[in-house]
Amino acid sequence: MSRFKAVIFDLDGVITDTAHYHYLAWKQLAESQGVHFDHEFNESLKGIDRMGSLDLILASAPRAYTPEEKLALADVKNRHYQELISTMSADDLLPGAVAALDAVRAAGLRIGLASVSKNAFTVLGRLGITDKFDYVVDAATIARGKPDPEIFLRAAHELGVAPADCLGVEDAVAGVAAIKAAGMFALGIGHPFVLTEADVVITSLKEFNLAAY
Secondary structure, eight states: OOSOSEEEEOSBTTTBOOHHHHHHHHHHHHHHTTOOOOHHHHHTTTTOOHHHHHHHHHTTSSSOOOHHHHHHHHHHHHHHHHHHHTTOOGGGBOTTHHHHHHHHHHTTOEEEEOOOOTTHHHHHHHHTOGGGOSEEOOGGGOSSOTTSTHHHHHHHHHHTOOGGGEEEEESSHHHHHHHHHTTOEEEEESOTTTOTTOSEEESSGGGOOGGGO
16 A cells, blocks of 8 residues: 555656757757757756746847747747657657556556646657546646646645645656655656655656555
């Protein structure tokens, strides 16, 4: 028996890896505005929502932008990203992802998704796993991105589970901070020296063991 009543997963870097697609789309956008963009810069955007990421990129641009220009640029990036992810399939699921979801379901727990990606529903559909979740937060309805706990609190509320009874799974520093701020147990996917706020860190969902947390 698990001490949790629900497990709330992030998407990118946990269940699938769309980071490369985001990197390509952001790189094209950044360089079109005269901003150098590399993998190190891309890492700093991990867990940050679209407009927050755009603000970080444009902070290095040679000129200022109006809110309308920023929205237009964000749309350009998103359309490019959507073109890239249109080729995704179940082959893009990360190792252990389906087994972890099935283990949570077999234990009788509720399953939620808390991704700041406004393309989460599209990605889940491409991966063929939409029906494995009891509730998927619509990122378009979230006012504050991670590390604010809003998205995880929304997921818990809609799942009908108290935050203290939830296990959150994240690969980003901002995401782990959001889980902890929500009052949940944080399982990090990655490296312990990076995800220092997580309660437990594993390298991937291949190591997921609900009974151990």
